[in-house]
Amino acid sequence: MTKYPLTLTQYIDGKVDHGNGQEHEITNPFDNSSICKLKSASKEEVDFAIENAHATFKSSKWQKMLGRERGELLSNLARIVKRDVEKFAHLESIDTGIPIRETRMEISTSALHFDYFAGHAGKIEGSFQDLGARFNYMIREPYGVIGQIVPWNTPFKLMARGFAAAFACGNTMVIKPSIVAPLSILALAEALDEAGFPKGSVNIITGSGRVTGKQIVEHKLIKKIIFTGGGEGGYEILQQTARNVTPSVLELGGKGPIIVTENIDFDETIDGVLTAAFARKAEVCFAGTRLFLSHQMHDKFIERLSEQAQKIPMGDPLDEKTQLGPLMTKKRVEDISKIVDQSKNEGVNIVCGGFKPTDKNLSKGNFYAPTIATNISHNSHMAQEEIFGPVLSVFKYDDLDDAVEKSNDSDFGLASYVWSNDIRQAHDLAHRIESGNVFINAYGYQSEIPFGGYKKSGVGREHGSEAMLEYTQSKSITVGMGRFQS
Known part of the structure; x- marks a missing residue:
């Protein structure tokens, strides 16, 4: 149940349609109760959504729209999202399990994304070169229809960061939220109408990744893909886009290292x-x-860390006191339990957590206690694979060179963390870590910061001015000024 009306429709050409595809049940991870049932878009509806977005992109009205006009639309949307933050946060909490205190921040950050890229929409610049008898100028143009496939974790913010930049650049959008957590994004339809977005400029359709997502990725009118998700999904997209040579922006996961040096503020x-x-x-x-x-600080740090981890309040995502909500699905709990149990058999020491809570108010939900593990082989599954749940693996290092070497011994390179009160030392570590993003004494990204990964963590960059390069392509125009000479 929800205190806000649910938008359970496809949104195509500014109109709503309940969908004619397969029906899916949306459940609340807190107690696995049913929230609602939702029909996917049919194959014909997916095709129409893409063709409609393409027709909108090619229309003279869209082609003549100025960047600052697109910016005004994004500013309008930001204002509406800020006003309705409680609605969007509530919907996201009930179908993802993320605590309301965090979804409020996610929705507010999304509004900042809209505002940030609204300011960039009218500032897309090219270049000029004087070549003597010729001159050359370069302009940047939008791709066309961009297909965005959004995951179930923090869906509204992940949708907002790609959509805001791509739309600011002059592209039209077909957005597919996750079939298990679509509610906050489906609620965006009303906001788009109120903000004055042209019909067909943003279409929202639902369905599974393997059916609806695959159809979007392989469609010849889709000119670029935005995807955030697991590695296997990303690898499949790379194969599927090969036929049409469709470029993509992919964020595919991480195994973020945290290097703590010895000269730190302990509590912080x-x-x-x-x-x-x-x-x-x-x-x-x-x-x-x-x-x-380090070997010297390991025991003391872990003792304090585990004490605090066990105090993290778990509970109903809508409870203001909750800091750790339920995982997305029962299967997520089962998968993590198997990894942790197998690790125990391999000699791993579980300092705290490592179980599904049995408390009466938690037993029906997909909860897993915050887990800290030590004595781990660096080549084990727990050390190398993305677990995607509240499990922290702890390793000892001999010196900082050893810490960097072990940090870089991973297929992933998305986000890394350094904690140090020696700023020179911290900068040195940041430069040596193989990662698209390094946070020194900090956590979390924002609109202005380019974000993307090294290695198998993906390709492309979102956020910041670099995103404007991702969603435009350069066109070089050369003009001969004198008589032509071969």
Whole structure:
């Protein structure tokens, strides 16, 4: 149940349609109760959504729209989202399990994304070169229809960051939220109408990734893909887009290292590590999941860290006191339990957590206690694979060279963390870590900061001015000024 009316429709060409595809049940991770049932878009509806967005992009009205006019639309949308933050946050909490205190921040951050890229929409610049008898100028143009496939973890913010930049650049959009957590994005339809977005400029359709998502990715009118999700999904997209040579922006996961040096503010660092490791249930790609400590400080730090981890309040995501909500699905709990149990058999020491709570108010939900593990082989599953849940693996290092080497011994390179009171030392570590993003004594990204990964963590960059390059393509125009000479 929800106190806000649910938008359970496809949104195509400014109109709503209940969908003619397969029916899916949306459940609340807190107690696995049914929230609602939702029909996917049919194959014909997906095709129409893409063709309609393409027709809108090609229309003279769209082609003549100035960047500052698109910026005004995004500013309008930001204002509406700020006004309705409680509605969007509530809907996101009930179908993802993220605590309301965090979804409020996610929705507010999304509004900042809209505002930030509204300011960039009218500032897309090219270049000029004087070549003597010729001159050349370069302009940047939008791609066309961009397909955005949004995951179930922090869906509204992940939708907003890609959509805001791509729309600001002059592209039209077809957005597919996750079939298990679509509510906050479906509620965006009313806001788009109120903000004055042209019909067909943003279409929202629902369906599974393997059916609806695949159809979007392979459609010849889709000119670029935005995808955030698991590695296997990203690898499939790369194969599917090969036929049409469709470029993509992919964020595919992480195994974030946290290097803690010995010259730290102890209490502040404990708080920082807890946040990086367990915020949003650690169902985020940029979580800090591998903690590196010196032999000298290891025992003291882990004792304090585990004490604080066991105090993290778990409960109803709509309760203001809750800091750790339920995982997305029962299967997520089962998968993490198997990994932890197998690790125990391999000699891993579970300092705290490592179980599904049996408390009466938690037993029906998809909860897993914050877990800290030590004595881990660096080549084990727990050390190398993304667990995507509240499990922190701890390793000892001999010196900082050893810490960097172990941090870089990973297929991933999305977000990394350094805690140090020696700023020169911290900068040195940041430069040596193989990661698209390094946070020194900090956690979390924002609109202005370019975000993306190294290695198997993905390709492309979102946020910041670099995003404007991702969603435009350059066109070089050369003009001969004198008589033509071969």
